[in-house]
Amino acid sequence: MAHFPKPAAGSWTENWPELGTAPVNYTDSIDPEQWKLEQQAIFRKCWLNVGRVERLPKVGSYFTREMPSVGPGTSIIIVKDKDGTVRSFYNLCRHRGNKLVWNDYPGEEVSGACRQFTCKYHAWRYALNGDLTFIQQENEFFDVDKADYGLKPVRCEVWEGFIFVNFDDDAEPLTDYLGDFAKGLEGYPFGEMTETYSYRAEVNSNWKLFIDAFVEFYHAPILHMKQAVKEEADKLAGYGFEALHYDIKGQHSMISSWGGMSPPKDENMVKPIERVLHSGLFGPWDRPKIKGILPDELPPAVNPSRHHAWGQDSFEFFPNFTLLLWAPGWYLTYHYWPTDVDKHIFECTLYFVPATNTRERLAHELAAVTFKEYAFQDANTLEATQTQIGTRAVTEFPLCDQEILLRHLHHTAHRYVDKYKEEHGLSKAATNGSAAHV
Structure with missing residues (x-):
């Protein structure tokens, strides 16, 4: 497994000075009134993805x-x-x-x-x-x-x-709302990937907390250590995990990372079932035979650092839609649908080019099952986080440079709410101003 040197502190965050470096106030994840405002200011105002055209054949x-x-x-x-x-x-x-x-x-x-x-x-x-x-x-x-x-x-x-x-x-037209990230993704062969596996869970946490869990890899060496073979776990624990690239464009953001085990340089790094099926967390190792997924065919928004070890890009389209592209030629989506200040419905769907034989189908199923195990690990921390920040014993928390997209998410949510309150003549006294949140 390759390890990349940790960038100097502030090397990403300093690119967006409006977000600041101060601790972030997480009251927005426990205040019922804030949730009601988010419902009106965000979920009734923003474009929300509800599915794909393949569901309408x-x-x-x-x-x-x-x-x-x-x-x-x-x-x-x-x-x-x-x-x-x-x-x-x-x-x-x-x-x-x-x-x-x-x-x-x-x-x-x-x-x-x-x-x-x-x-x-x-x-x-x-x-x-x-x-x-x-x-x-x-x-x-x-x-x-x-x-x-x-x-x-x-x-x-x-x-x-x-x-x-x-x-x-x-509201503005969809393409204007999605902006440069979407424009840079046009032409990717989404329509070729029609074999799907879906999961849905009701989670007792604020919707933003689960997004927080997926837009940083700072947690990976600790939380997911047991999913890796011992040699890899020891490396991750010692060196940590660094993403390749972060970017923020308006209300949307993205994180790009290296590929690790797709396929691994040393098959002894992975578990026996992964070696047999050529599949795992990072999806099937073998690229499907379609156009548009080779490195020189990818749309310009994909792998923005043009790194030779690139493995996946995660695009966070505000407020609640994640589009994650994997180097071998598959993708997945996340949706976070809040139902209350401390509850939301999480949905995930994995998309593959339809299998042409049994081994390919099993490779897809292994990837889907492996993903579920990692997602459970991420979700397992959320309710523990929600209960503790709900005590209000501490409401401000420091974020590191790898957590820049968390800082941006909470800043953006507050910005939408503050704009809504201003337009409707509501007092801002009940919430911190945008600058105070970050």
């Missing part, structure tokens, strides 16, 4: 998403209409507000295909583009014009096959 394909981060009970439908356009609507009937699309349990997400949506309560019908097309016993109503009662739309746009929604009608 044909006209009439749809799926629903429960959106408690936006507001209690909020549910939406995402559907492909007759023109092939991906649309989104609030999941409620315009007659008496019944939930429109659900199966046995109204709180569960569903998917399928249909020619139209029909309400279970009074059989009002809606076309795939949201138009109201049928009212049961229409002559019983008083001057109702069906054109006035179509499904209420939610802004919906697609970037590189990723479907985003926004509950703010005045």
Whole structure:
């Protein structure tokens, strides 16, 4: 395993002086009022990824998403209409507000295909583009014009096959919001990677704390030591782990790291099952036979340091969408959906080029299972952190140079809340100003 020298203190953080170097105030992760403001200022204002176009393979394909981060009970439908356009609507009937699309349990997400949506309560019908097309016993109503009662739309746009929604009608276009990172990723063969493995967990911590866990590798030699063979664990414990590159562009950020074991130079460094299947935490060792994943084919945003040992890039699209690309030719996504100040739903999906034989399929499954074990280790610390910062015995914590993206995340969340409070004439006295948080 290669080890890179630790950069001088402040070598990354000094590039963004507006973030400062002072301890960060974590009251934003325990204050119920702050969470309510984040819900309004962030999750109702920012573009939120809800899935990929592969979930809508044909006209009439749809799926629903429960959106408690936006507001209690909020549910939406995402559907492909007759023109092939991906649309989104609030999941409620315009007659008496019944939930429109659900199966046995109204709180569960569903998917399928249909020619139209029909309400279970009074059989009002809606076309795939949201138009109201049928009212049961229409002559019983008083001057109702069906054109006035179509499904209420939610802004919906697609970037590189990723479907985003926004509950703010005045929000900037998606591509403008995603900015330079997204532009620099265009052309990556996301659409070739359609074999998926997904995990979902309810976590008793603030949503930002889990993002904190994934945007630094300072913890890796300690927290994940037992997952490595002894020789590697000893090296990591002695030398630590350093990423290759950090970058921040507006509200979004990224971290780039070397590849380690994909594949390892010495197969004795890894476990027997990994040697047999040529797979592990870093995914399958063998590159799939598709265009766009070789070093000289990658989009410009990938491996920004152009390091020969590059292994993965993690792009953090604010507020809650992580897109992580791995050198061998696969990727995964994380989503963090807050449901309260101290609770959120964590989702992860791994994407591979479909296997062509049994060994490749087992390699994918091993990568998915190995990832889950590491994620459990990361998540295991979160509830312990939440309970202790919740005591307010200490609320400010020092961050090292490798934790620059944590500093940026909390700074950005406060910036959105402060802007919202200013626009709505709310006092800032209850929270620290942006500069004070960092």
